[in-house]
Amino acid sequence: QSESLVVCDVAEDLVEKLRKFRFRKETNNAAIIMKIDKDKQLVVLDEEHEVLLYPTKIIDFLVSLTPEKTFIVYSYKYQHEDGRVSYPLCFIFSSPVGCKPEQQMMYAGSKNKLVQTAELTKVFEIRNTEDLTEEWLREKLGFFH
Numbered sequence: 001q002s003e004s005l006v007v008c009d010v011a012e013d014l015v016e017k018l019r020k021f022r023f024r025k026e027t028n029n030a031a032i033i034m035k036i037d038k039d040k041q042l043v044v045l046d047e048e049h050e051v052l053l054y055p056t057k058i059i060d061f062l063v064s065l066t067p068e069k070t071f072i073v074y075s076y077k078y079q080h081e082d083g084r085v086s087y088p089l090c091f092i093f094s095s096p097v098g099c100k101p102e103q104q105m106m107y108a109g110s111k112n113k114l115v116q117t118a119e120l121t122k123v124f125e126i127r128n129t130e131d132l133t134e135e136w137l138r139e140k141l142g143f144f145h
Contacts, residue, residue, distance in 0.1 A: 008110040008113065010042070022119070027085075027087065029074070030048075030049055030074075032049075034073075043071065043113075071107075071114060072091070075088075076137065091124065
């Protein structure tokens with residue numbers, strides 16, 4: 001008997017928060033961290049960070065997270081080679097090694113739903129949080145010129 005894939009819905013208030021986040025006017029880096037509420041089978045807001053979060057801080061932060069917190073939408077100040085500045089929204093999905101299989105399946109199944117709901121295009125998966133560096137993020141974003 002195989003376990004059916006549980007795809008969690010996205011909480012209504014989180015959908016609204018992500019919509020507002022997408023059109024925010026601030027120019028600082030910021031992050032929304034989400035997790036799955038297993039009982040309600042919902043992706044919910046976990047934490048918001050409106051501080052000057054540099055990628056190195058995000059990395060320290062991610063490394064300190066538990067496996068339950070693996071969805072991050074990150075507004076990143078990106079300086080292009082021609083001098084333009086943009087603020088791409090990056091969706092970073094981390095599935096840490098050592099996560100329970102059913103938990104991994106729940107997150108994997110819900111990831112696509114969350115990406116569609118939030119209308120995100122820059123979706124990056126990371127297996128090992130130590131790999132998440134500013135260089136890694138800039139390299140990933142470099143493919144979206």
